[in-house]
Amino acid sequence: MNRTAVVTTPPPPGALRPLVLPKREEFVTVGGLRVILVEDRRVPFVTLRLVVRAGSVHDPAELPGLAGLTAHCLTQGTQKRKSFQFARAVEELGATLEAHANRDYSTVSATVLAENLDALLRLMGETVITPAFAPDEVELAKENTVQTLRYQRTQPHFLARERYAQVIFGKHPYSRIAPTEESIAAMPPDTLREFHARYYTPDNSLLVVVGAVDAEHLQKAVEKAFAGWEPRGVTHETHEAPPSRTRRTVHIVDRPGSVQVNLLIGHLAPRPNEPDFLPLEVTTTALGGRTGSRLFMNVREQKGFAYDVSSHLSEHREAGSFTMSAQVRPEVAGEAVEEMLKEVELLRQSGITEKELDSTKNYLNGVFSIRLSTQGGIAGEIIAIEMLELPRGYMETYRERVQAITPEVIREVVQRRLFTDRMAIVAVGEAEQIRPLLEPFGEVEVTPAM
């Protein structure tokens, strides 16, 4: 055996290898649809995302869930094909095609073997331009949405997210994360058709393609697949800003039978296109965005209170939030909240160390490269830049901008943006059991789970 001494210290890194950022090509179709292509020939496969600015934020106030139901029904049959025929046509290509809505936009996502790209694009065009919204399909989707809603209401993390959004976003439409049984009942097929006609237009959409295809070929195929799709000059409403918070409050969702308490703690935060976002992202990562983070090492590794504890910044267009989350056994709910608040307070007092900052930068830049190793990851980055109105060159300059952040910048941003005495504490669990444990943190309000 080739005997060598045991290496007792970590080997130093080699020279950093350059990350060649994927080359981005862009064109606009005759009908006004913007298309962004990143040619990726590593596998004979293509990932596509058609993004339409029509999210739950566009739901009329009395119809939460309309964007979601419209996206769901979009793929349930076209004017040419019934839902079964459409699904079969997609799946025979070895493709997937599905649509869903988030807060800011809806996405028609597809993947396909490269050899079948043209056929898949034709199906995508067909379903986006001429969906049927057939009465029986809409009826079934509505019935299943109501059942799904009832099922979601049994899940503690759903209840926590629902209450948290209400508390944080107030009258802003981000406060609604799901439809209601009443709103679903009030959506006949014509309401979906009107929503579709208003928002699903080429001038309100963007097609991102990552995969084994060149620009010339793609342009021809897209022009053909989306021929006849007409721009309509979409306008977007503005919304009242979410309320600013002045004190800490506790919001318990009473869920009898819970063996754990689901905690969400936080308040509003900058949006991704604000200058404070990136330094706060670094801070949030050091606090609870990775396995070696402060919250993880304290609440999980030292105290053993939770399996999962973390913090994150949301990435939405109109308002952001800073949130810490954990699921803990009921007896330690109070102690866990105290530790989590204490970690934020510590950041306010002393910021983060130079060493911690460096390692967090390395982490974020490393994860950035890892994200770019998949087609879906590249598509996701491009969509974020376009939908969140991030500056041009965001991807190209990301690593430099992370690198430029100093401990002073962090300290200032933390002082400006994180306030333990204004956080909302949402807890899903047995109210009777956890109320006394959470009362020390602020005025308590209890709502039922169902």
Next chain:
Amino acid sequence: MPAKKAEPFNVPYSLHTLENGLRVVLSEDHSVPVVAVVVLYDVGARNEPPGRTGFAHLFEHMMFQGSAHVKKGEYFSFVEDNGGVLNGMTSNDFTIYFEIMPSNQLELALWLEADRMRSLQVNQENLDNQREVVKEEKRLRVDNQPFSYARGILLYELAYDNFANAHSVIGSMEDLDAATLEDVQRFFRTYYAPNNAVLAIAGDIESGQTLEWVRKHFGDIPPQEPPQPVDVTEPERGQEKRAQYTDRLANLPAVAIAWKVPPRHSPERYALALLDRILFSGESARLHQRLVKREKSALSVSGGLEDRRGPGLFTTFVVFKPDRSFEAIEHSVYDEIEKVQQKGVQARELQRAKNQLRAERYRGMWGPLSGLQTPLGRAMELAYHTLFDGDPALINTELQKYLDVTGEQIQEVARRFLIPTNRTVLHILPGATGAEQ
């Protein structure tokens, strides 16, 4: 269908075995400066004796608690501070650890994996602490989620007869409480030896240099006596088994069905994998069409072939509307299976299933970092084929075995395995407050 010709795609690799028995698989791809390091150990819940369930998984947590030159907590920070991500996962069949790193940090990842393979250090405090973490993991994943226990644990306990296959990875909390430091040390010696593991490295690497580093860090870790093989054979049961469970967190009924099917190496498994796509994969799949679309009785239908090394299960899980009966749902599932048994499958359905399988190779089936488009996806596939099948070449050649399956073979496996006397049926009744019964 007038499609263009499929483009060929192969993963390049090389296989090496060190003198201590460690098998090493390397695969170069320089498109992104990222490398994935995977260590796959031949130990899982199947190796646990009665009274020690959950131990393999608890042990996985211990692997992050420190070794001779890496203090508690440092494992995470060495990786993440240098721009990487890491995790571990325990299943019935295996335990796997991985790091994805910037490629200039490859040697660091190898040093970390070697240090804990050589010299894991555990103490009572860490053991107690991780026991609590695992208990929270169980509360989070199992005890506080509707259907999780019934579908993820009880179904297997009922469907398998051999303890090695039947008991859950998360195990019983009483068994975890009984685990001692000595158990941890013995488990480490027996199973975490180089001759019981495969190391797979894929991504932006230079194979010669990589192999040099592997020898430097892993080369002198002593091999151990190979562990006793586990008997995972399943007896034929010859009759249906039925059970009922009230889920106090669920507000909808569900039925779970499992049929026993042959081990990984059996040729029948390829036909079963295609039948899986025909019944379950996508909205045009037979069971979705029947239960969700035509009868409008189910909210979701899922299931398929559970890919274990030993005897597997072919499962179906249907969450359905409260005004439907268990009998009606079961009838529809069995009726669709009988149609396959009697009339076989259509040629275009078979072609769809094969195209879906080809696409799944690239897309990956368990999240954004899986599939052969990512370094981690390639490293894991190479490691599995090397450990389970003794042949990494299968990463490129196995696809053909799926593509060769005929409609007759699918009909044949449906007839042989998806029969009443070979199945376990679990009715899950909603027991949540406000559930309609």
